[in-house]
Amino acid sequence: MSMTQYNPWNLFDQLQHEMNRAQSHNHRAEDNGNVVTSDWAPAVDIKEEDNQYLLIADIPGVDPKDIDIHMENGVLTIKGERNSELKTEHEGFKRIERKHGVFYRRFTMPEGVNPDAIDAKSNNGVITVIIPKQEAVKPRKIAVN
Secondary structure, three states, X not given: OOOOOOOOHHHHHHHHHHHHHHHHHHHHHHOOOXXXXXXXXXXXXXXXXXXXXXXXXXXXXXXXXXXXXXXXXXXXXXXXXXXXXXXXXXXXXXXXXXXXXXXEEEEEOOOOEOHHHOEEEEXXXXXXXXXXXXXXXXXXXXXXX
């Protein structure tokens, strides 16, 4: 009979390994299309109303002309870039708290949206994307002659 040494910390190592493996698997499974990297992601709220969806994104410090919003194959994409030149230096220390660089968000739209009528508005760094729902097709009665 061979003896093995029990190390209770191995359980934590195994758990960490499994969590890392699961997280890397999730990132690969999300999007097998074009790889796009982003430095930060804006906070987004999505609201469903009777006749439309509202997507509200906080993107302060970015000119609305520099934000690209497009819809393709049922996926709404918001991307752009925020440049930050404000840095505080004092005795060799730097302090940069606001995120800067490229941002990129993708949202799969549900069936029944009208991609031709999507509109976007900007107000004080908040982008509101209005995604109208298509009108429901009403049943039509056909008379038999």
